[in-house]
Amino acid sequence: MRYVLLYLLLLISAFSFPTAFAQHHGGEQAPPISFGDKKVTVSAILNPPDFIPGKNTMANLQIRFFDSNTNTNIEHVTYRVQIFRGESLLANQMFFDKDGELNIRVQPVGGCQEKDLWRCTTYEGEKDLVVPNALTSSGNSLPIIKGPVFDKSGTYTLKVAIIGATNPKTQTAQDINFETSINIAQEQQFSFAAGGGNTPVTVKAFGDSLTGLKFDETTKAITFTMPFHWEHAEHVQLVRNDIEIPKSFSPYSSVHSFKGTINGIPMFPSGIHYDIYSKKDVNVLHFAVGSEELKTMSKKLGSSDKHTMTVVIMPDENAIISSDVAFSNGYKAKISYDSRYGANKDVAFTLAFFDSGGEIAKDIRYAFSVMDSSGDEFIQNIGNNPQLLGITVPSGVDSRLITIPEQGKYTLQLVLVGRGLVDFNPFSSATMKFEIGNMVQPPTQIQIPVWIKNNAKWWADGTIGDADFVSGIQFLIKQGVIKIPPTTPAGAGTNQIPVWIKNNAKWWADGTIGDADFVSGIQFLVSQGIIRV
Template sequence: MKPRIILLLTVIALITFYTQPSFGHGVGGETLPPVLIDGKNATLSLNINPPIFDSTTGEYEILIRLYDANTQEVIPHVTYLVELSKDGKQLLRERFHDDSSNLSIKVIPKNGPIKIQGNNFGELGWMKNTDLFPLKIEGPIFLSGGLYKFHIEILTVNADSNVLKNPVKYDASISLAQKTIHQVSYEKKNYDIGVMTYYDVIQDFEFDEPSRTITFSMPYEWSQKNIEQTNVIHQELHIPKTFPELLVTRYDGLVNGIPILEHAITIDDYTTDSRIVHVVLNQKELFSMVDSIQDKSKIDFTITPSKMEKFPLNAFTHNAIFQVGLSWEPTPIMPDQNTRFFVDITRYFAPKIQEDAKFDLVIKQRGSELYRKSVTGLIGAQEKTNYYDYTFSEKNLGPVIISIEGINGEKLSSVDYVIVVSPKETKKTFPIRIPSTTQDRTQGNYFVDLTWIPENLQPGETEFIFTIYDRNLQPVPKAEYDFTILQNGQALYKNSGMAQAGGSFEDVIFFESNKGPITLQIENINQSDESIEIPIMVTPEFPLGLSLVLGTLFAIVIILYHKTGQILRHPF
C-alpha cells in the first residue's frame, strides 16, 4: 500500500472517530439515505468519474444506481428525472431510463447547447442504444471543478408501467476536486503554491510575505441543513520543497478567524516535488463554529507557519511495514552547531516488541549526498532511544532531505523527510521605520518609527510606541492620527489621537481569540490623506485546544489609554 494512501486513510480514520455515520456531500460521489419505495428500502448512489477536474479530461461519467439497502440488490426498470446545476445555474434537466437501474451517462465537456446521444422513449426518457453505444451528453457540463448539485426524482420502479403516483425525490451535492496554482513572491524569489479543493472552488488567494500567511476563501452555506449534509471539508496546500521558509514542522490554522484544532492540519512529504498540507474539518468541528460565524456564505482559511515545533515528524516506509518518527535538538537547525537527530521506529499495526534495527542514515541536498552512514538502533524502543549527530555548514542553508533507508535490509523499508537549515539568527532592532503613502500609493511626506513591547506579540497587554517624523526626520508636534488594528477585515480597535511632541503610544490587550495575523494602520497622519500599514503576527500563549475554548468564552477586550511624553526605544 502506498504511503500517501496510508496517510489519507489515517485522515479518514480521524474523521470517522470524531463524527457519527452520516450521508452528505461527497468528493466525486455520494450515497443518500434510504427511502421506502414500492415496499423496498431504496438507496440511491451517485458518482462522477474521474472525481478530479482536469481541463484536459475529454470525458466524464455519471453513474446512478438505485438498490435495496437491505439486500444490496438493484431495483430494476427505473426512470430518473435528473436535474443538474452549479452556482445556481441549471445545466441539465432530462429523463433517463435503465432496465438494470445501473444508469451510466458519458459526459463530454464542451461549450454550446446540450446534445444527447441515445434512444429517446418519451415518458421513459433517454436510454442507451447498446452496451457498445452508451448514453452520451455533450455540452457545458464539468467545464470547471467545484460543487455540482443534483435533484433526482424516481418516476418508475420494478416495471416500465409502474409509474409512481408520488415521485420520490433525492437531493445530492458532489464535489469535483480542482487544483489551482498561485504564484507568490518571497524575498525576491517566485514560488508556485497549489491548492487542491475537494469541495468548491477557492477564491481570493493571498500570500502575506512578512508573516508567510496563506489565505483563501470558498463558498459555503453555514446552515444547519447544509452542515448535516457535509461529512468533511478537505483542502490541500501544495508547497514546493524548494521554499524553505514554509517547510515547518507545524502550521496554525484559522477558519473565519476561529482557531482550528491541531489534528485538523497534517503534513504529507511523500510526493517528490511538493509538500502537501492537508486541512480537514469534520462535521463536528463545523457545528462547533457555526454560531460564531458572521458571514454565513463562505469559509475563510488562514494557514500560517507555527512558531512552535511539532515532534516527532511521523511517516510510513514505502512498504508500509514501519512507522518512523524524526525529531531533533536544538531547534531551529543552524549551521556550525551540532544537531542531534532522534529516529523512532515501530512496526505498523504490530505489537510493540523491541528488536534490533540496521539502516542507512542519509542526508541529501540539491541532488547530492552530504552524508551516508550505516547505523544500528532499536525497533519498538522508547522515544529518543536512537540518536545520531551531524553538523551542517553555511553552505547547507535551505531545504535538506533526511532519509532512513533499507531498514533491516528491506529496500522499500525507507522514508524521507524535508527539513530546513536556517541561517544564524541576527539581532533586529526597533524602531521599524515606515514611510507614509498617499491614497494613490505614492510616497508621502512623513515617516513613522514603530516599536512594540513585548517584542513577541502574544495574548496579553502590548504597548505600541510610535513617533511621527517629517521628511527631514524632525518630530511633527501635535500630529493627529487614527490608530487601527484589523483582523480578518474587521477592526478590532480604532482610536483617534494626537502625538503632542511627535510621539505617542497605545496600550492594547489581546486574547487567544486574536491569535494569527493582524494589520496595524496609522491613518490621516497630521490631517492628511497619508497613512502607514504593517502586518504583525499574534502568537499563541496557550495550547491550541485551550485557546479554542477561551476564544468562545471571552470577547476581545482592548484597553486603550493615551499618553504623551518621551519615546522609549528597545532593542530586540
C-alpha cells in the first residue's frame, strides 16, 4: 500500500485516466443541491487571490461545477454566469466547458457612464460549435470579459445557472441555480511603532476598512477593529484581511505562528496563517473567519456590541512544527503543520516548494497522500482537473486542512508532477513522518484566585459599577494577586469599557471560558489605558 499514490499517478499519466479526486477545496462555495444521484455545487476562485483594482490589469475567474461528495468535476457543462455588484448587473454571458472547470479572463475597465452598467461590458472568445451563443473555455482559448467588473473593491455576487451538464447536448430539466461571491480587496496603509522607529504595513481588506491597527511592543500583539453587524453573522460567508509585514520587522523575526481573539473570544487556530514564503519582501498574516465560527461567536456575544469586531492577534510560540524534504530532481519543500490540533481535527499543513536554485517554485503541480503507521493510504489528492494532473499552486505555497482520524504516527507522501503545463519526467517523490496527539494547550503564567470570580460576576450582573471593577482589578494586579503577561498601553486611552469585556467576565465567572480568555480582556483594558498599572 505504500506506493499506491505514485503507482496511480504513473497509471494516469500513461493512460489519461479521466477521473480526479481532491480532499481539500478552496474558494467561495455555494451550498450543494441534488442532481441525479449526486450532490453538486459551484465554487468561484479569483487569481490572483489578492487582486487589487488599479494595481492588477487582469484576473482569472475559475468557476467549478462538481460533485461535493467525491469532489469530482461534472464534465461538459453549459453555464450562464451573471456578475452583480449590489443590485447592479455587470455581466451576463453563457459559456461551455468540457472539464467542468470554467476559466474566464476578466479585464476591469472603469469609467462606465451608462445607467445599466452591463451595457459597458463586452465579451471576447471563440463561439462554441455545439452550444449556441456560448463562448468556449479550453486550455488554448479562454473567454474574456471586459467592463466594470472587479474595477472597485467590495463584494461581487456571482449567480451561476447550470443549463446543461454531462453532455453538451443534454439540457437539464430546468436550470440549476447557484449563488456565491468574490471579495475584491482594498489596500490600506498603517505603521507599526517598534524599536524607536515606524515600519510601514499594508493591509488588504476584503470587506470593510480596518481602523486603529496597532502593534504592542511588549506583548508583540496586533490589534484592530472593523465594522461588523453580528446580527447578520449567519449570512456572512467569510471575513478576511491580509496584513503584509516587512521581513525586516525584527519583533517577528523568529515568530512562526499566531493565535487570536475576536471580541475576547478565542479564534480557531486555522483562522490565522503566517506566510513567510510567498512574497520576497513581506510576510503575510492571513486573518480569515468562516461562517460557522462567526455564527458561534454571535451566539456567545448575546446583547453585546453588535456592530464592531475587535481583533487581537499575538504570537503563539512552538505551535508550528516544520520539516524539510528533498526530491530526487533537486527540488525541496518545507512542510509545516499546526500542533495545536489533535486527532479527529482538520490539521493545518503549509507546503512551500523550492526549485533546485532555492527559489520559490511558482506554478508547481503536486499530489499527496497520507498513510497511517500500517502503510495504508487513507487520503489521496491528485488534483481535480483530468486534463492537467496534480494540484496547481501558482504562488508555490499551498495550505491544506487534512483530517487525521486518530492519534498516532503518519507519513505524508508528496509527488511533484510538473510545473506550469510541463510534466516532470519522471515524477519525483518525497515523504515526511509526523505524529498527532491530543490537542495541545499552550503553557501560561496566568494565576487568578478563584474568589475573584465573585467580583467578575457582580460586575457582570450590575451589582458593582465599572469604576469599582476597574479599580479592583488594578489593585489586584499591582499587589500580584492577579498575574498576567506584561502589557503596554497602545494609545491615549479611553474610559469606555466594551460590552464584550463584561460578557467575558460573566462567562469566566460561570466557567464557560478559562483564565486565559478572561485575562485577554484584562490585557485589552490595559492596552487601551482603561486599567493603568
